[in-house]
Structure formats: structure tokens, C-alpha cells
Amino acid sequence: MSASVPTATLHPPKRGAISIRGITRIFTGSTPAVDHVDLEIHAGEFFTLLGPSGCGKTTLLRMLAGFETPDEGKILISGKDMEDVPAHKRAVNTVFQSYALFPHLNVEQNIGFGLRMKGVKTPERKKRVNAVMEMMQIGQFATRSAAQLSGGQRQRVALARALVNEPDVVLLDEPLSALDAKLRSELQIELLRMQKRLGMTFIFVTHDQHEALVMSDRIGVMSQGRLEQVGPVLDVYEKPRNVFVAEFLGLSNIWPITPTGPHSAASPIGELGIAAPLNGASMAMIRPEKIWIYNDTAVPKDRANLFLGTVREAIYMGASTQYRIELAGGQSVLAFDTNNQAAERSWRPGEPVAVELKPDNIMLISP
Amino acid sequence: MSGALKTEQEIEAGRQRLRLWVTSGPGLVWIMLFLLIPSAVLLGIAFFSSDDYGAPVLPLSVQPFQQVAGYSLLGWDPGNITIFLRSLGQAGTATLVSAALSYPLVFFILSQREDLRPLLLLFIVLPSWTNQVVRTYAWLELLGPNAPVSWAAHLLHAVPPDLGLAPGSFAVTTGLAYNYLPYMIVPLYASAEKLDWTLVEAGRDLYASGLRLFWHAVFPQTLPGLLSGVIFVAIPAFGDYVVPQLLGGDKALMIGSLIANQFTETPDWPYGAALTIIMLVFTGMGLVGFRILTRKLGGAEEVTI
Numbered sequence: 048m049s050a051s052v053p054t055a056t057l058h059p060p061k062r063g064a065i066s067i068r069g070i071t072r073i074f075t076g077s078t079p080a081v082d083h084v085d086l087e088i089h090a091g092e093f094f095t096l097l098g099p100s101g102c103g104k105t106t107l108l109r110m111l112a113g114f115e116t117p118d119e120g121k122i123l124i125s126g127k128d129m130e131d132v133p134a135h136k137r138a139v140n141t142v143f144q145s146y147a148l149f150p151h152l153n154v155e156q157n158i159g160f161g162l163r164m165k166g167v168k169t170p171e172r173k174k175r176v177n178a179v180m181e182m183m184q185i186g187q188f189a190t191r192s193a194a195q196l197s198g199g200q201r202q203r204v205a206l207a208r209a210l211v212n213e214p215d216v217v218l219l220d221e222p223l224s225a226l227d228a229k230l231r232s233e234l235q236i237e238l239l240r241m242q243k244r245l246g247m248t249f250i251f252v253t254h255d256q257h258e259a260l261v262m263s264d265r266i267g268v269m270s271q272g273r274l275e276q277v278g279p280v281l282d283v284y285e286k287p288r289n290v291f292v293a294e295f296l297g298l299s300n301i302w303p304i305t306p307t308g309p310h311s312a313a314s315p316i317g318e319l320g321i322a323a324p325l326n327g328a329s330m331a332m333i334r335p336e337k338i339w340i341y342n343d344t345a346v347p348k349d350r351a352n353l354f355l356g357t358v359r360e361a362i363y364m365g366a367s368t369q370y371r372i373e374l375a376g377g378q379s380v381l382a383f384d385t386n387n388q389a390a391e392r393s394w395r396p397g398e399p400v401a402v403e404l405k406p407d408n409i410m411l412i413s414p
Numbered sequence: 415m416s417g418a419l420k421t422e423q424e425i426e427a428g429r430q431r432l433r434l435w436v437t438s439g440p441g442l443v444w445i446m447l448f449l450l451i452p453s454a455v456l457l458g459i460a461f462f463s464s465d466d467y468g469a470p471v472l473p474l475s476v477q478p479f480q481q482v483a484g485y486s487l488l489g490w491d492p493g494n495i496t497i498f499l500r501s502l503g504q505a506g507t508a509t510l511v512s513a514a515l516s517y518p519l520v521f522f523i524l525s526q527r528e529d530l531r532p533l534l535l536l537f538i539v540l541p542s543w544t545n546q547v548v549r550t551y552a553w554l555e556l557l558g559p560n561a562p563v564s565w566a567a568h569l570l571h572a573v574p575p576d577l578g579l580a581p582g583s584f585a586v587t588t589g590l591a592y593n594y595l596p597y598m599i600v601p602l603y604a605s606a607e608k609l610d611w612t613l614v615e616a617g618r619d620l621y622a623s624g625l626r627l628f629w630h631a632v633f634p635q636t637l638p639g640l641l642s643g644v645i646f647v648a649i650p651a652f653g654d655y656v657v658p659q660l661l662g663g664d665k666a667l668m669i670g671s672l673i674a675n676q677f678t679e680t681p682d683w684p685y686g687a688a689l690t691i692i693m694l695v696f697t698g699m700g701l702v703g704f705r706i707l708t709r710k711l712g713g714a715e716e717v718t719i
Contacts (some may be wrong), residue, residue, distance in 0.1 A: 135623040135627075141615075143615070206618070
């Protein structure tokens with residue numbers, strides 16, 4: 048997996064595979080928007096570019112679409128160098144954040160626009176547009192104008208307008224950000240199913256870590272124009288490489304550490320046993336849901352990394368509760384506990400508890 | 415009891431009525447004095463006979479309108495129809511020319527730095543602050559027999575030697591397009607400034623480029639501005655007096671000059687009045703037709719005339 052660059056050069060690249068090599072884009076008078084990014088995206092993959100606004104993810108996507116020209120580096124789509132290929136000649140279609148449906152065309156005409164420009168004859172075009180409208184369940188809106196559609200319907204039309212062209216790659220620029228939460232999660236699942244069914248490469252840009260986790264095969268986390276970490280969803284969440292990735296993908300407890308032995312280190316909350324080899328690591332991280340909470344009367348014996356403390360905050364979130372527990376030394380830890388017991392069994396602020404940080408669950412990260 | 419409440423409502427209603435009169439009053443008086451009354455007088459005059467000096471006299475008559483249609487004691491003459499069609503043709507051509515010039519100009523201005531754009535727009539509007547007569551005379555010089563432009567036209571065998579491009583219908587088109595160009599550029603600029611460039615990107619993303627990209631992704635968005643511009647240019651150009659008078663010569667007579675003649679050189683007030691009324695009717699019909707067309711094209715809410 049990690050040796051994907053040489054493999055790509057040995058075998059003919061598959062349709063929909065993307066190779067980004069040393070791509071840089073500098074807007075006048077500022078730091079690079081995209082800074083020497085190397086990235087291999089596999090054919091048929093749902094890949095998400097995740098990062099805060101201004102991290103360069105949209106610029107990177109726009110360079111794939113051909114709306115921006117890289118200042119340095121190379122982009123290969125399906126094995127072809129895109130350097131001299133303008134946007135209108137790329138086998139790539141974009142779903143825009145604002146949908147960008149043509150207001151003077153109706154739904155059917157919007158969807159058929161790309162095929163019309165490609166010179167696909169009317170009967171064939173009609174057939175393909177109808178098939179896509181049926182797949183997206185928007186057939187009943189065929190003759191409506193974009194202004195007469197709801198946000199969710201517009202979203203479907205925008206997606207249909209891209210899919211009907213059967214591109215090698217579909218680029219999606221925060222396509223769900225304007226929708227309400229319920230519709231959003233519905234469309235997330237639908238989008239995912241569509242992608243798996245059609246087998247096209249989807250590149251999805253979002254700043255929403257939850258969305259990225261739900262949808263992606265792999266995630267690339269970006270910050271300040273650089274790729275911080277690329278990997279399968281599970282890896283990026285469970286084994287973040289650095290503080291930025293750890294914090295961007297969810298809540299976490301992060302401490303600086305000083306190794307005191309091969310599997311132990313000093314930290315602000317006390318001596319920690321850590322399963323992974325330390326190798327001079329300087330930071331440790333544990334996700335709140337990986338912390339075990341006990342009543343102070345039922346503390347297990349002979350366990351590593353047990354700390355006594357007091358509940359200071361309990362935020363009830365339905366399925367789980369988020370606790371802030373102040374340890375004896377004055378440091379706080381964040382812990383989740385699923386509410387799988389009767390409500391009376393949860394802890395209230397002021398209650399004395401013990402927390403256990405299992406050595407397996409402590410991850411080593413770089414600053 | 416309920417009487418007191420009613421009075422309060424009445425007072426409020428009275429206040430509103432007063433407010434309405436105070437705010438709209440001056441405008442109403444202005445329109446009455448300078449539009450409605452003169453129009454009514456004009457309409458009245460159009461139904462009189464004319465004496466030997468062209469002044470309106472009794473008995474009432476529809477003869478002026480017959481004259482407009484081309485009927486006289488000598489029978490039917492197509493002269494007025496020709497003038498009407500020529501005016502329509504000149505206005506149409508001038509509108510097309512100014513639209514064709516406006517698009518590249520507007521997008522050139524939009525491609526410049528944002529703080530520079532108002533200045534460039536000012537350069538376009540600036541000439542219209544000088545008198546139209548002066549500017550039109552300048553064109554007479556520029557297109558006259560010995561001017562370089564006419565000389566170049568000789569070489570291309572477009573005009574016979576010793577004759578310039580002015581006076582003539584080419585000069586009229588040029589003069590009209592030049593005079594009314596700012597009225598096309600300004601509304602077009604206003605709608606081009608608001609252009610949603612994402613739609614242009616969507617067009618490129620969906621395989622459109624060049625002219626097709628312009629036609630499908632840019633042009634529809636500028637349509638409201640273009641339609642406003644068409645109205646601002648076509649209507650005054652249709653009835654223009656100065657340009658055809660100075661640049662037209664005898665053979666390029668337009669309706670504006672024809673009307674003016676009836677009040678000056680060869681006076682016939684009732685005939686002049688009837689011509690004016692008919693021109694207004696046609697302009698009004700044109701506007702209504704244009705409104706219907708606009709609504710069909712959709713989304714041109716800027717055109718409120």
C-alpha cells in the first residue's frame with residue numbers, strides 16, 4: 048500500500064486513479080495555498096480532503112478540475128498529465144458548493160448540458176438523462192427550473208449533472224454544507240451508495256470531521272497548504288500523527304511526555320505506562336471514549352495508569368455523556384461514557400471517581 | 415365608546431392621505447404640467463385642420479392622420495413609411511452596434527483592478543457631459559469628405575471619390591451608436607459586475623469553451639442588463655433629432671427630423687402633432703411587446719420601464 052508510487056509506474060494506471068506530485072499553488076503576495084503536496088488517490092476510491100477553511104483543500108480540488116493552474120508540480124488523472132489539458136477537456140466533473148445550476152435551464156436541461164456540449168445526440172442524451180434522474184429520484188422535477196427546487200433537490204440535480212457524463216473522477220466541494228442536519232446525513236449515505244455502485248473515484252472536500260469519517264475510504268488531512276496525514280479513516284482517527292490531526296478529528300487528551308523507560312514516561316498527570324515503543328516520542332494522546340471511569344469504591348486492583356479524581360462537568364449528549372474529571376494533581380481529563388446503564392448510574396459533578404488509561408489506548412504523536 | 419376609536423382610525427387615515435399627497439404631490443404636479451397637459455394639447459391639435467401658415471384651425475378633421483399614413487390630395491405616397499422604417503432600421507442597427515461594442519468593453523473594465531474600474535467607467539460616461547450637438551459635429555468632421563476615414567473608404571471603393579462617409583446613413587448609425595453607447599454600457603456593466611463566475615466554471619466543467627461558454631454561461635446572466643440597455647438606446651435613437659439632422663443629409667431623414675420640420679421649416683402643426691402621437695403609440699407598443707418578450711426570457715426584473 049505504502050509503495051504505491053513505484054507500482055503506479057510499473058502497471059498502467061487505472062481509469063480514475065490520480066497522482067499528485069509536488070503540487071504547489073501560490074497566490075500573489077501570500078504564503079502558498081497548496082505547498083508541495085504529494086498524493087496518490089486510487090481508482091474507485093472515496094477520498095476526502097479534510098481541513099479547516101483556508102487550508103488549501105478547495106484550491107487543490109480546483110487544480111484537479113482545471114480551474115487553477117499549479118505553479119509547480121504535476122497532476123496525472125487516469126495516467127494522463129493534465130498540464131496542458133484545460134478544464135473543459137478533463138474527464139472530471141465537479142459538484143459545486145453553491146450547486147451552480149444554470150438558472151435559465153430546467154432540471155433536465157441542466158443535467159443534459161455536459162452531454163450536449165460533448166455532442167451527444169438528442170435520443171441518446173434523453174435516455175441517459177432520464178436514467179440518471181430515475182437513479183437520483185428527481186424525475187418528477189424534470190421540467191422545473193432550479194429556483195423551484197429545495198436545497199436537497201438542487202443537490203441531487205447537481206450530482207446528477209456530474210454523474211450523467213460518466214467521468215473518471217467526481218469532485219465534490221463541500222456539497223452538503225448548505226443542508227440541514229437530517230437531510231445532510233440522508234444524502235451522505237445516498238452519496239456513498241451511489242459511489243460504491245458506480246465505482247467512480249470521488250474526491251470530497253469538507254471541513255466536517257464527522258462527515259469525513261462517515262463517508263471516506265481514506266482521508267487526507269490538510270493544514271496550511273500541507274497534507275498532515277493520509278490514510279484509511281480508522282488510522283487517521285485512532286492513530287493521528289500529530290497534535291493537529293488528533294485535535295481536528297475529534298476530542299482528545301494530549302500531554303507532553305518525557306520517557307523514563309522503554310514503556311513508561313513522565314507526564315503532567317503522573318507516570319504513564321505506554322504499550323507502544325517510545326522511541327523518544329514527546330507527546331501522548333488518548334481519545335475520551337478510550338478512558339474507563341470507575342466509582343472510587345470499585346477501583347480495580349493491580350492496574351497501570353489508574354488515577355483518582357473528581358467529576359467537575361457532565362455534559363449529557365443522549366447516547367453518551369462527556370465528563371471533565373479533575374485529577375488529584377489538578378490536571379483535567381476528558382472522558383466519554385456510553386449511557387448503557389439506567390440514568391441513575393451516571394456520575395454527577397462533585398462525585399469522586401477513578402479513571403483508567405489503558406496502555407494500549409495511549410498513542411504517541413508528534414507536536 | 416366605539417365612536418372615539420373610529421375617530422382615531424380616521425385621524426390615522428387622514429394622516430396617511432396627507433403624507434401621500436405631500437410626498438407624491440410635487441411629482442404629480444410636475445407630470446401634470448410638463449407631460450399630461452402638453453400631451454393632451456398635442457392630441458387635441460392632431461384633430462384640427464391647418465390654415466395656410468400651418469396653425470391649427472377648425473373644423474375638426476382626421477386629415478392629419480391620413481397624412482401620416484401617406485394619403486394626400488395627390489394620392490398615396492410611401493415616403494412616411496420609408497422614414498418610419500428607416501428610423502426603425504437606424505435605431506435597431508445603432509442598438510446592435512452599441513451592444514456589440516459594449517460586451518468587450520464591459521469585460522475589459524471588469525478585468526481591471528477593482529479601484530480602477532470606476533475611473534474607466536467614468537471615461538465612458540464623460541463625453542456625454544458635453545453637448546450632443548458639439549459631439550455630433552465632431553463626427554461630421556471625422557467622417558467628412560477629406561477626413562482620413564473617408565480616404566480609407568475610397569481606397570476600399572466603399573464610397574466614390576470626393577464624397578465622404580458623412581452625410582449619409584452610415585454616419586447616422588455611427589453617430590447614434592456613439593451617442594447612446596454609455597446607456598448600453600452602464601446597465602450591462604451593472605449586471606456583468608454581479609456575474610456568478612461559478613456558473614462559468616460549471617460551464618467549463620461541463621465541456622463548454624469559447625463562444626459556447628459565453629453563450630450558455632455568461633450571456634444569460636447579462637440579459638437583464640442588455641435588455642435595459644436595449645430600451646435605453648433603441649427608444650431615444652428611434653426618435654433622435656440631432657444626429658440625423660447633422661449627419662443624415664437629405665436622403666437619411668428620420669422621424670424626429672420629420673416632426674421637427676412640421677413646427678419649423680414647413681409648418682403644419684396638426685400634421686406634426688399627429689406624427690408625434692403615432693410615434694408615441696408605436697414606441698408604447700414596442701415597449702409592451704418588449705416587456706412580454708422579457709418576461710418570456712425570464713428573470714429580467716431590472717427592466718421596470
